Amino acid sequence: MRADAERRVGTIGATAIGAGSMLGAGVFVVWGPASAAAGSALVWAVLVAGVVAALNAGSTAQLAAVHPVAGGAYAYGRAELGPWPGFVAGIGFVLGKTASVAAIGLAIGAYLWPEQPAVVATAAIAASWTLNSRGITRTSAASVAIASAVVAVVVAAVLAIAGVDGPATATFGWSTTGGTVAGVAQAAALVFFAFAGYARIATLGEEVRDPARVIPRAIAVALGAVLALYLGLAAVLPGALGDDALAASVAPVADAVEGTWLPAAVVTAAAVAAAFGSLLALTAGLGRTAMAMAREADLPRGLAATNGRGVPALAEGAAALAAIALAWAGDLTLAIGMSSFAVLLYYAVAGAAAFRAAGAGRVAGWRMPRVLSATGVVLCVALMASLPPVATLAAAAVLVAAGATRWIVRRA
Numbered sequence: 001m002r003a004d005a006e007r008r009v010g011t012i013g014a015t016a017i018g019a020g021s022m023l024g025a026g027v028f029v030v031w032g033p034a035s036a037a038a039g040s041a042l043v044w045a046v047l048v049a050g051v052v053a054a055l056n057a058g059s060t061a062q063l064a065a066v067h068p069v070a071g072g073a074y075a076y077g078r079a080e081l082g083p084w085p086g087f088v089a090g091i092g093f094v095l096g097k098t099a100s101v102a103a104i105g106l107a108i109g110a111y112l113w114p115e116q117p118a119v120v121a122t123a124a125i126a127a128s129w130t131l132n133s134r135g136i137t138r139t140s141a142a143s144v145a146i147a148s149a150v151v152a153v154v155v156a157a158v159l160a161i162a163g164v165d166g167p168a169t170a171t172f173g174w175s176t177t178g179g180t181v182a183g184v185a186q187a188a189a190l191v192f193f194a195f196a197g198y199a200r201i202a203t204l205g206e207e208v209r210d211p212a213r214v215i216p217r218a219i220a221v222a223l224g225a226v227l228a229l230y231l232g233l234a235a236v237l238p239g240a241l242g243d244d245a246l247a248a249s250v251a252p253v254a255d256a257v258e259g260t261w262l263p264a265a266v267v268t269a270a271a272v273a274a275a276f277g278s279l280l281a282l283t284a285g286l287g288r289t290a291m292a293m294a295r296e297a298d299l300p301r302g303l304a305a306t307n308g309r310g311v312p313a314l315a316e317g318a319a320a321l322a323a324i325a326l327a328w329a330g331d332l333t334l335a336i337g338m339s340s341f342a343v344l345l346y347y348a349v350a351g352a353a354a355f356r357a358a359g360a361g362r363v364a365g366w367r368m369p370r371v372l373s374a375t376g377v378v379l380c381v382a383l384m385a386s387l388p389p390v391a392t393l394a395a396a397a398v399l400v401a402a403g404a405t406r407w408i409v410r411r412a
Helices: 011-028 031-038 042-066 073-080 083-112 117-132 136-162 181-203 211-241 243-248 252-256 264-295 313-329 332-359 370-386 389-411
Strands: none
Touching (some): 011 211, 031 252, 042 181, 042 370, 073 083, 073 332, 083 264, 083 313, 117 313, 332 370
8 A cells, every 4th residue: 555645635636536527427418318318307317326326425435444445346346245346346447437538538529529529539538648647636636626617617507597498398307207217217327427426536545645534525525516516407408408409419508508698608618628627537547446457467467557656657548548449439329328337337346345344344434334235236237227238238248358358367
C-alpha cells in the first residue's frame, strides 16, 4: 500500500470526481434512448436506477472502508469471494468503463463535429489520458471546477424548461400510464450507465485520505446531488418536448431550452465540459483497476507499472487505445448498452462481496445491512436481463473471451 503521505485526495476532491463522472453522460446523453424505452414514465425509470445505485453505493462504501486499495470491486471480489469472482468484476469494470469512455467521446463528437464524431472522440480521449498521466491532484482540481459549472447549468436548465409550455401532446416524466414494466426496466438499465460514476471514488482508495470516513461520505453526497438533478430533468423534459421528440433527440437538454432565457450554446458548452470531466475520472479509474489486475497477473504484468508521479499511465493508455478503437468500430447506442451490462455485473459482484464481508463481521465504520446488499445483487441481474439483446450478447462475448484467455494462460 502507498504511504499515507501520498494520500492527497480529500472529501471535496473525491466527491467531485464521482459527481463529475456521473454528470457527463447522464445529463446529456441518455435521455433520448431512455425515453424511447420508458415513454412517459421516465421519472420512474430514474428512480429505479437511483435505488439500484444507492444499494450498490452502500455495499461499495462498506467494502472501500474495509479494503482501502486500488481496484474497486475487483479487489473486493478477490478478497471476499475468491480469484474468479474478482476477475469477473475486474473485467466487467474494464469493459464497462472502456465502453463508457468510447460513448462519452462520441457524445462530445456529436456536439462539436457531428459529421466526424470518432475524430473528436479520439482527440478527447487522448487529451484525458495526457492530463491523468500528470497526477491525481490535477484530475481532482479539474473535476471540482467542471462539476461545479455543470451543476449550475443543469439547475438553470431545469428552471428554464419548467417555465415553458410544452406541446399539446406532451406528457410529464412521472406519468404511470404511458410506460410498461419492461420499458421502465430497460430505461433504468440505460440510466444506470450514468449513475455509475461514484465507483471512481472507490477505485482511488490508495490515494484518498482517511478512506474509511471520506469514501462513504463522498459517495453519498455525489450520488444524492446527481439523483436530484436527474429527477428534475426527467420530470420536465417530456413536458417540454413531447415523448416522441425527446426519444428522437440527440441533444435533448439543448433542444428543450430553445426559446427560453437560457441560451442553448451554454448548455452545449456545459455538455462538452461535463463529458470531458467524465473522461478524466473514467480514465483514472480504468487505469487503477487495470493496474490492480496486472498485479495479480489477471492482465499483463507490465500494466502494473507507474510513472514518476505514481500514476499507472501505461494501463490508462492501453484502456484509452481500446476505447478509441471502439469509438471507430461501434456507435453510441451500442457503447451505452455494453457499458450498462458490464457495470451492472461489476456491481453484482460488489454486492455479493459486501454480503459476505458483513456476514463474516469484516466492517470498518459503515455497515450495509445484508438484506440490502442481496437486494442490490438481484436488481442488478434484473436490469442486465432487460437490456437490448445485441448489446448484451456483445458484452457477454467479450467477457467469455477474457475468461477463457485467463484460464488458458494460467494452465499453461
